[in-house]
Amino acid sequence: MYAIYSKRLLSMVLIVDAVNHGAINNSAINNSAIGETMTAVTARQRLLDAAVESFADKGFTGTTTRDIAARAGMSPAAVYVHHASKEDLLFAVSLAGHKDAIAVIEQAYARSDDPVDRIHNMVFDFTKWHAEHSRVGRIVQYEFGALVPEHRRAIAAIRNAIEDCMRKALEEGIATKVLQIDDIPGTALALLSLGIDVVRWFEPGGSRNAGELAELYAGLAVRMTTNRQAG
Amino acid sequence: MYAIYSKRLLSMVLIVDAVNHGAINNSAINNSAIGETMTAVTARQRLLDAAVESFADKGFTGTTTRDIAARAGMSPAAVYVHHASKEDLLFAVSLAGHKDAIAVIEQAYARSDDPVDRIHNMVFDFTKWHAEHSRVGRIVQYEFGALVPEHRRAIAAIRNAIEDCMRKALEEGIATKVLQIDDIPGTALALLSLGIDVVRWFEPGGSRNAGELAELYAGLAVRMTTNRQAG
DNA sequence: GTCTATACCTTGATAGAC
DNA sequence: GTCTATCAAGGTATAGAC
Numbered sequence: 001m002y003a004i005y006s007k008r009l010l011s012m013v014l015i016v017d018a019v020n021h022g023a024i025n026n027s028a029i030n031n032s033a034i035g036e037t038m039t040a041v042t043a044r045q046r047l048l049d050a051a052v053e054s055f056a057d058k059g060f061t062g063t064t065t066r067d068i069a070a071r072a073g074m075s076p077a078a079v080y081v082h083h084a085s086k087e088d089l090l091f092a093v094s095l096a097g098h099k100d101a102i103a104v105i106e107q108a109y110a111r112s113d114d115p116v117d118r119i120h121n122m123v124f125d126f127t128k129w130h131a132e133h134s135r136v137g138r139i140v141q142y143e144f145g146a147l148v149p150e151h152r153r154a155i156a157a158i159r160n161a162i163e164d165c166m167r168k169a170l171e172e173g174i175a176t177k178v179l180q181i182d183d184i185p186g187t188a189l190a191l192l193s194l195g196i197d198v199v200r201w202f203e204p205g206g207s208r209n210a211g212e213l214a215e216l217y218a219g220l221a222v223r224m225t226t227n228r229q230a231g
Numbered sequence: 232m233y234a235i236y237s238k239r240l241l242s243m244v245l246i247v248d249a250v251n252h253g254a255i256n257n258s259a260i261n262n263s264a265i266g267e268t269m270t271a272v273t274a275r276q277r278l279l280d281a282a283v284e285s286f287a288d289k290g291f292t293g294t295t296t297r298d299i300a301a302r303a304g305m306s307p308a309a310v311y312v313h314h315a316s317k318e319d320l321l322f323a324v325s326l327a328g329h330k331d332a333i334a335v336i337e338q339a340y341a342r343s344d345d346p347v348d349r350i351h352n353m354v355f356d357f358t359k360w361h362a363e364h365s366r367v368g369r370i371v372q373y374e375f376g377a378l379v380p381e382h383r384r385a386i387a388a389i390r391n392a393i394e395d396c397m398r399k400a401l402e403e404g405i406a407t408k409v410l411q412i413d414d415i416p417g418t419a420l421a422l423l424s425l426g427i428d429v430v431r432w433f434e435p436g437g438s439r440n441a442g443e444l445a446e447l448y449a450g451l452a453v454r455m456t457t458n459r460q461a462g
Numbered sequence: 463g464t465c466t467a468t469a470c471c472t473t474g475a476t477a478g479a480c
Numbered sequence: 481g482t483c484t485a486t487c488a489a490g491g492t493a494t495a496g497a498c
Contacts, residue, residue, distance in 0.1 A: 043481080062292035062377075065474060078482055080475065141431065142373060186439065186447045193428040194421060200372065208417065216417045224451045228459065274463080296492060309464055311493065465498080472491065480483080 046072040047082055048096070051089045056135035060090055060146040090143060091151040097133070097140040098158040104129045105165055115173030119191070119225055122169060124218035127195040130202070131210035137199035166192055170225065180227040191221050277303040278313055279327070282320045287366035291321055291377040321374060322382040328364070328371040329389040335360045336396055346404030350422070350456055353400060355449035358426040361433070362441035368430035397423055401456065411458040422452050 041049075050071035054063040065086050069076045083089045108125040112118050130137045144155060166188040173179030181187045194217050202213070272280075281302035285294040296317050300307045314320045339356040343349050361368045375386060397419040404410030412418045425448050433444070 059290060059292055061290055064472080066472090074481095075483055076474085077476075077484080081481055086474070182450070183447050186444070187451065190425060190448060190451055193425060196431070197424040197428040200427070213417070216414050217421060219413070220418065220421055220455045223459075224454050228454075295490080297490085305463095306465055307492085308466080308494075312463055317492070463498105465496105467495085467497105469494075470492095473489080474487105475489105476487075477485085478483105479485105480481105 043072070043074065043078075044082055047074070047079065047089070048092060051093050052136055052139065055090065055093065055139045055143060060086075060139075060143045087146065087148055087151070090139070091147055091154075093136065093139055094143065094147065094151075094155055097136045098155055100133070100136075101126070101129060101140065102158050102162050102165075105162055109165055109169055115169070115176060115178045116222055116226060118169050119173065119179070119221050120218045122166065123191055123195060123221035124214045126192065127198060127217045128210050128214035130195045130198040131213055132204075134199045134202045134204075137196075141196055141199055163188055163192065173225065178227060179225045181225055187225065190224070194221065274303070274305065274309075275313055278305070278310065278320070279323060282324050283367055283370065286321065286324065286370045286374060291317075291370075291374045318377065318379055318382070321370070322378055322385075324367065324370055325374065325378065325382075325386055326389075328367045329386055331364070331367075332357070332360060332371065333389050333393050333396075336393055340396055340400055346400070346407060346409045347453055347457060349400050350404065350410070350452050351449045353397065354422055354426065354452035355445045357423065358429060358448045359441050359445035361426045361429040362444055363435075365430045365433045365435075368427075372427055372430055394419055394423065404456065409458060410456045412456055418456065421455070425452065 047068070050068045051063075053071055054068050057063075058067070063086070065079055066076045068086075068089065069079050072079075079089070083092065104125050105122055108121040109118060111121050144152065147155060163185075167184055170179060170181055170184050170188055174181055174184070198213065202210075204210075208216075278299070281299045282294075284302055285299050288294075289298070294317070296310055297307050299317075299320065300310050303310075310320070314323065335356050336353055339352040340349060342352050375383065378386060394416075398415055401410060401412055401415050401419055405412055405415070429444065433441075435441075439447075
């Protein structure tokens, strides 16, 4: 009856990664630690995965708890064993997504000391992440307003850190006169915007793959920020 | 009882403009033609305006017909005299918004013959429109999926025309060797993305006004597309 | 063209057996 | 920790008087 759990585990990598980062409570890790039989996927993970699919397809308000439960292969009541409310499920998904996104951009920042390479790497990785996780990305970017104030504050802090990271990269490039930018916060916003808007339209299997799109946008970002005389 | 119609007519310019363009049926025009007493706003317009506010605040699925009716100062039943369904109201708002957006970008295209000025004007006007109409813009950009297939097709045609216009501007600049672009459709997408993503976060009264933001993005667009040797 | 009243359905969340 | 059954509230849309 409730065994119609979808096999399309598009976001599983993200969820598992989030668990490793501590974004989601560590019941999955405990399961293996105590030697419990490892089913293919825990109920918690199925639930988060079902929520991602449902929220991405229909939006937060358009999603019913019955829909999530059916996708996770459980009864509507079982959802509330793991999460206090539908909004609580959204917060779990949004937090995992944001933690993944900031890890991606901070790692890209750290990978090179050269300001131009840095901009290239950051826009490349940020864009690629949004293309490859466009379903989670849609929730991350569009359902912020559906969070309760307390959860909104937690997410806003991560968003600010992402913008800070990009601003820092621009400032350092300007200091060494390799980058030429009039409006640092505005340009940081534009560079992030480019990657973020990908979630609005990108679907795997289109005419462009995630890596090609990321390379295109990274190249445009370098043109936007580099000194024209030095180019 | 139902006289709580909000005075915040943020989208009124758009709505009236859409009527002039024929996007919305011409009852408002008929009203004056037959010499009827001109109330400040017709019920139709109040309804469309209320729908814009409600959809922008809560999304299409999060909006109730009761909410729209209350904002328009009428009973829930009165809504159905003007529109067959909630989705039909969304379509009216979305169509008016899309027609306004394409008019803006096509006028910007036609304003200059110089390829660089053209890119500047198109990105400037498109960005400014999305900043100044961020509430309508949010509906235009994020509620496409809530339309029924027939309405989706009508809107998709306008979206394609917007992309065509931007691609044409890039192609003409490349032909005269003033612009230097590797991937024309991809770059067109990026330029439009920059303006579109504004609706996600822009609110009037922030640290940047619509014109300043548009100027910043237009400048970045020119850097993205112009020949580096010629610069 | 507007109202009051309401039909009929789905919603998020809970109770209590197992 | 999962189920079946259900609650109270609120959803879209309609009926029929004025």
